[in-house]
Amino acid sequence: MALPRVLVLVLAGGAGGRLELLTERRAKPAVPFAGVYRLIDFPLSNCQHAQLSDVWVSVQFHPTSLSQHLANGRPWDLDRTTGGLLVLPPYQGTERAGWVSGTANSLWRYSPLIRDFDADALVVVSSDAVYELDYREVVDGHLDSGAEVTMVTTEVAADxxxxxxxxxxGEGDRIRDYAYKPDEPRTTTATNEVFVFSPDPTLDRLEALAAEHGEDGLEDLGSHLLPAQTSDGLARAHPLTGYWRDVGTVDAYWAAHQDFRSPEPPLDLDHPRWPVHTRGGRHSAARVLRGAEVEDSLVSGGTRVAGRVIGSVLSPGVVVEEGAVVVDSVLLPGVRVRAGATVTRTVLDDRVDVGEGASVGGEGEVTLVGREATVASGSELRAGARFPDPDDDDEA
Known part of the structure; x- marks a missing residue:
């Protein structure tokens, strides 16, 4: 029996504003994670392990940062003569042309292409979460259920x-109620931005909603589409019981790194049966110099540590000079922490230079320093600061 024809659409076009300075000059799916990975590596690796080789990626904001990482899709076995990786940028020339204004609007704009593909199942995923999931298993369950949509769910904190x-x-995994970002949630069972749709009925429904609300009024999948499918009794749940973490805010991004630098991380990113693949550069081995101290941390290739690093994640090319102290922080590629500086509970973006004797962050809110910023020697950035200040064109 032939396998069902499956199309995966990765929605990677959002502005990612909740990540603040981290998405000021890069697409949210291109944000680094755990030293050597990017956020989009997680859904693409899930596709590879589920043997789903037709993957479309919708891009919009800062597309170059993402396209450079994706290239031809080779790390995820998507460099194919037929099918494989297809990047979908905004376009002009048809009635569906224009700037995408939400996830449902994106699906509506690409619906002619999706219909032409003639898939048995359409998998729609976001790329701002860290998790492992066999999409093929979700697809098989969906096709056997008769549902119009299967929503993958997870339990989240009440607050x-x-x-x-x-x-x-309800009974039999049928979803009996759906509420999009409710003020007073009735449960803690959340959709985690992985959906399997039956393409034709879903797209027919989307056309009707577009006629009712206008194309811009479609907004996100949760605004009209998912509630309509739920109210008609055509939505089911597929619970994900393993680790899942939305990293769409600075605090969540920092907290996820704390999960992975622990002695027993929630996911083995190098597990032989389910490794997370990425487009890696060539880096020499990490160098931990005499007198340095590294404890409970992830240290990537190409780094040089002469100071003290505790509970932190160091991306490729990071330098921590002698006498510098880095605690509970995330340092992205090319960061340099100079002698005598201290960095605490902070995310430092690409190529940040922390000057000698400077103090960045502290106990309390997570501090964020934007790409290529220079923190002057001897200066102090308090806990929770954003530098450069997004509301001030002048660097302090």
Whole structure:
């Protein structure tokens, strides 16, 4: 029996504003994670392990940063003569042309291409979460269920539930209620931005919604489409019981790194049966110099450590000079922390230079320093600061 024809659409076009300075000059899916990875590596690796080789990536903001990483899709076995990786930028020339204004709007704009592909199942995923999931298993369950949509769900903290689409699940995994970012969530069962749709009925429904609300009124999948499918009794849940972490905010991004630098991380990113693949550059081995101290940290290739590093994640090319101290922080590629400087509970973006004797961050809110910024020698950035200040054109 032939396998079902499956199309995966990765929605990678959002502005990612909640990540603040980290997405000022890069697409959210291109944000580095755990030293050597990018956020988009997680859904693409899930596709590879599920043997799904037709993957379309919708891009919009800062597309170059993402396209350079994706290239021809080779790390995820998507460099194919037929099918494989297809990058979908905004375009002009048809009635569906224009700037995407939401996830449902994106699906509507690409619906003619999706119909032409003639898939049995359409998998729609975002790329701002860290998790492992066999998409093929979700597809098989969906096709056997007769549902119009299968929503992958996870349990979230009660005080965080209002950020998500929240569902109530009844007998047989049928979803009996769906609320998009409700003010007062009735459960803590959230959709985690992985959906499997039956393409034709879903796209027919989307056309009707576009006629009712206008193309811009479609907004996100949770605005009209998912509630309509739920109210018609055509939505089901597929619970994900393993690790899942939305890293769409600075605090969540920092906290996820703390998960992975622990002695027993929640996912083995090098597991032989389910490794996470990425487009890696060539880096020499990490150099930990005599007198340095490294404890409970992830240290990538090409780094040089002569100071003290505790509970932190160091990306390729990071330098921590003698006498410098880095604690509970995330240092992205090319960062340099000079002698005598201290960095605490901070995310330093690409090629930040922390001057000698400077103090960055502290206990409390996570501090964020933007790409290529220079923190002057002897200066102090308090806990929770954003540098450069997004509301001030002058660097302090």
């Amino acid at each position: 965080d539930a209002a950020r998500y689409g929240i569902v109530e699940v």
